[in-house]
Amino acid sequence: MKKLARHRLFWPIVALLALIVVNTIVRPSFISITVQDGQLYGVLIDILRTSAPLMLVALGMTIVIATRGIDLSVGAIMAVSGAVALTIIDTSGDPESLATVAVAVAAALGVSLVLGVWNGFLVSVVGIQPIIATLVLMLAGRGVALLITDGFITTVNSAPYSFIATGYLLFLPVAFLIWVVAAVVISLVERRTALGVLTEAVGINPEASRLAGVRARGIIFGAYVTSGVLAGLAGVIYSSNIRAADANAAGQFIELYAILAVVLGGTSLMGGKFTIAGTVVGVLVIQTLDKTILFLGVPPAQSPVFFAVVVVVVVIVQSPRLHRWIRELARRRSTRGTDTTITAEVAS
Numbered sequence: 267m268k269k270l271a272r273h274r275l276f277w278p279i280v281a282l283l284a285l286i287v288v289n290t291i292v293r294p295s296f297i298s299i300t301v302q303d304g305q306l307y308g309v310l311i312d313i314l315r316t317s318a319p320l321m322l323v324a325l326g327m328t329i330v331i332a333t334r335g336i337d338l339s340v341g342a343i344m345a346v347s348g349a350v351a352l353t354i355i356d357t358s359g360d361p362e363s364l365a366t367v368a369v370a371v372a373a374a375l376g377v378s379l380v381l382g383v384w385n386g387f388l389v390s391v392v393g394i395q396p397i398i399a400t401l402v403l404m405l406a407g408r409g410v411a412l413l414i415t416d417g418f419i420t421t422v423n424s425a426p427y428s429f430i431a432t433g434y435l436l437f438l439p440v441a442f443l444i445w446v447v448a449a450v451v452i453s454l455v456e457r458r459t460a461l462g463v464l465t466e467a468v469g470i471n472p473e474a475s476r477l478a479g480v481r482a483r484g485i486i487f488g489a490y491v492t493s494g495v496l497a498g499l500a501g502v503i504y505s506s507n508i509r510a511a512d513a514n515a516a517g518q519f520i521e522l523y524a525i526l527a528v529v530l531g532g533t534s535l536m537g538g539k540f541t542i543a544g545t546v547v548g549v550l551v552i553q554t555l556d557k558t559i560l561f562l563g564v565p566p567a568q569s570p571v572f573f574a575v576v577v578v579v580v581v582i583v584q585s586p587r588l589h590r591w592i593r594e595l596a597r598r599r600s601t602r603g604t605d606t607t608i609t610a611e612v613a614s
Contacts, residue, residue, distance in 0.1 A: 273323020274532035277545040281530075285554045286595020289561055296561065303433045309557060311442075316507075317553040318431070318441035319500035319517070321546065324524040325445075325452055328545045331528055333489045334469045334537030335396035340497040340524060342518030343381050345373040347501030349414040352422050352511040361424040370427070375498050382405070386487035400490075404521070412514035412574070420511040431507035441503050448496065453542045456609030467487070471539030523555060526577065527552050 274318025289296040289309075299308035323340045330337045351374040358366045381403060388399035435439040448485060467475045468482045476482050497517070505511050530551055536593035555576055559569045582588060 269333070274541060275544055275547060276410040277542055278531055278551060281549055282551045282554060285551065285558055289334045289554070289558055289599070292468060293594060296557075301437075302435060304436050309579075311439065313550065313553045313557060314432075314442040315439035316441075317549050318445045319504045320520060320523055320527065320551045320552065321445040322448055322496040322500040322503070322519055323493075323517075324527040324545050324549050325448055325542065326496035326540060327521070328528050328531075328533055328540050329465065329489045330396070330450070330454070330493050331533055331535060332537060332540035333486045334466050334472065335486065335489065335538070336525070337385065337400045337490060337493045337497075338397065338521050339381070339385060339400040339403035339407055340493060341520045342404050342499075343378050343494055344501030344517030344520065345408050345411040345498040345511075345513045346379050346381065346534035347498035348505030348516050349411040349420065349511040349513055350374045350377050350425070351502055352420045352505055355409065355422045355424050355427060356420050359421055362426065364426050367424060367426040371430075371502055374502050375495060378494050378498020378501070379491065380494075381498075382491040383487075383593070385494060390483045390486040408513050411511070411516070415511055415513060419513075421509055427506050428509060431503050441507075444503065445500070449542060449546055450501075452492075452545055456542065466538050466540065470539075523552055530581070532576075595605055 272614070286297065296309050299306055299311060301307075323344070327337055327340065351370040354370040354373055355361050355366055358370075360366055372401070385400055385403060388394045388402070388492030389396050392399075429440060430444075431441050435443060456465065464480050465485055467478070467480055468485050472482050486547045500520075501516060503517055525535075527548035528540075528545050529548070531541055533540040533544060555573060558576075559572055
């Protein structure tokens with residue numbers, strides 16, 4: 267049990283299960299799943315579906331943080347991606363055409379790739395600090411999205427495009443399947459090849475890695491490109507869900523939630539060791555907590571405070587220092603009890 271408790275995923279999973287239990291006690295229907303027309307419905311299914319944008323962004327953020335970097339531009343990339351996709355569909359002659367939707371999605375991901383390349387170039391080639399390099403695009407990206415949409419909220423009615431976020435495939439939401447595939451692919455690439463070890467090496471000590479022959483520049487560059495593409499895909503799903511391109515609201519504060527999910531999952535902001543599975547659990551904790559706020563009827567004005575308090579509690583519970591303090595306290599009490607027993611035996 268002690269060995270299990272020391273696993274990096276133990277406490278994030280405990281936090282997730284605790285939230286589910288609390289919600290189930292308050293409202294038993296929280297865990298109920300129904301089947302309608304061959305499709306699964308329920309709060310848990312909705313959590314898996316709506317977590318797709320944050321999940322994709324957090325997966326990319328995990329790789330970036332593993333290289334001792336940060337990407338503050340993911341929300342802006344989401345806004346640009348959605349603006350590109352919906353503008354193409356809106357100006358096309360046939361929004362219901364699969365070809366039109368395919369072109370729109372490809373263009374959105376292509377632009378996101380370029381933006382990721384831009385971030386990677388500034389950080390790995392020019393040598394600008396990651397927080398500054400990505401802050402530039404964070405500030406300018408939404409302006410670019412507004413230019414694309416002419417300052418308006420572009421809305422479209424396209425069934426094939428809406429299918430990306432609201433459709434079902436094999437009884438499950440398409441958005442959920444998308445982030446599952448992304449998580450599996452990234453896990454296989456990072457853990458079944460040498461890339462994961464090299465990424466951790468760069469994050470732990472970039473200079474030592476360079477001297478050891480590791481191409482740190484290329485790994486860092488690739489991390490930001492990956493983050494950009496995943497953020498672009500998140501933007502497509504987000505705009506598909508609301509059927510609109512809102513340059514101001516799309517991806518707002520998502521970079522902060524992504525960083526929080528990565529940290530809750532057990533990845534260090536200092537770089538190096540990272541866990542994709544932990545990030546997945548961290549995102550699910552955040553999404554479940556969001557549903558908890560709604561289920562408990564917390565007023566919207568107070569929900570950020572409630573969210574912050576719960577997150578602080580979860581982080582403290584996961585703190586290795588707290589765990590060491592508890593183990594040391596238990597050891598001292600055990601030692602004190604043993605000494606008392608020995609003294610009693612000698613006295614008798």
